[in-house]
Amino acid sequence: MTTARRAILRALENSEDHPDALMLHDRAKEFDPTIAQATVYRTMRLLEQEGLVEKHDFGNGRARYEEAEKEQHDHLINLSTGEIIEFHDTNLEALKIEIAKRLGFDLKDHRLELYAVPRE
Amino acid sequence: MTTARRAILRALENSEDHPDALMLHDRAKEFDPTIAQATVYRTMRLLEQEGLVEKHDFGNGRARYEEAEKEQHDHLINLSTGEIIEFHDTNLEALKIEIAKRLGFDLKDHRLELYAVPRE
DNA sequence: TCAAAATATGCGAATGAGTTGCATATGCAG
DNA sequence: CTGCATATGCAACTCATTCGCATATTTTGA
Numbered sequence: 001m002t003t004a005r006r007a008i009l010r011a012l013e014n015s016e017d018h019p020d021a022l023m024l025h026d027r028a029k030e031f032d033p034t035i036a037q038a039t040v041y042r043t044m045r046l047l048e049q050e051g052l053v054e055k056h057d058f059g060n061g062r063a064r065y066e067e068a069e070k071e072q073h074d075h076l077i078n079l080s081t082g083e084i085i086e087f088h089d090t091n092l093e094a095l096k097i098e099i100a101k102r103l104g105f106d107l108k109d110h111r112l113e114l115y116a117v118p119r120e
Numbered sequence: 121m122t123t124a125r126r127a128i129l130r131a132l133e134n135s136e137d138h139p140d141a142l143m144l145h146d147r148a149k150e151f152d153p154t155i156a157q158a159t160v161y162r163t164m165r166l167l168e169q170e171g172l173v174e175k176h177d178f179g180n181g182r183a184r185y186e187e188a189e190k191e192q193h194d195h196l197i198n199l200s201t202g203e204i205i206e207f208h209d210t211n212l213e214a215l216k217i218e219i220a221k222r223l224g225f226d227l228k229d230h231r232l233e234l235y236a237v238p239r240e
Numbered sequence: 241t242c243a244a245a246a247t248a249t250g251c252g253a254a255t256g257a258g259t260t261g262c263a264t265a266t267g268c269a270g
Numbered sequence: 271c272t273g274c275a276t277a278t279g280c281a282a283c284t285c286a287t288t289c290g291c292a293t294a295t296t297t298t299g300a
Contacts, residue, residue: 036250105236112232116225
């Protein structure tokens, strides 16, 4: 456990949004001003492999991260603002598992993103 | 309508899988041996913008394409083989729309991928 | 507590998918 | 068939991410 890693962990804890590596680098600099981008990338890869962090691709070229502790949820991306809304739906979860089963598979992971605009 | 574009279109028609740009480039060379990668990329971008092709990211770094004519479907990725299976579920479609609505949004697009292993 | 071994860091260079500038080639309208 | 608009090939570029390597920090174990 190094200074750099502590800084990244803290930056991550303080983030309510879904930051990308550059945002995390900026935020981590507050705790370790000399931290390098490469270290952020390396650490995020590590955390992802350890299952402590989830990596998402919301389609703008940069990977975005969130802590993995929370309960299972999916994302709705507000196309008007870029805002990301988390939601959870039990029926949906069940349905995913059930569809995989129907096809002869055990579900290991999944990804659901809804891209939507506010209803007027 | 140029030789290069015809070659790409033919390569795409002949593809039952979900080819990436490099695969398309290789396959298109059969019809136009001098075609450049840049042309494949440019043409795929064009086709995607025109809505004739759908672009996917199944998580291995290269975008993958399929013709958009088919009925709406989602993808299950067999983690053991990399094989991609298409499926359609009416309940699931309805549920996505309904969830977006519940959150106050009109669904514009969505992405669902199930990553799974064969049931033994 | 301290030195050696192990691991992580910072830097800049490298990678790899995708894009772009530009001179040339091709397609199409008249 | 000529002229102009558009597309192509090539090589150079972008941008996120990774890597090599020399140095710095942590950990281990006596």
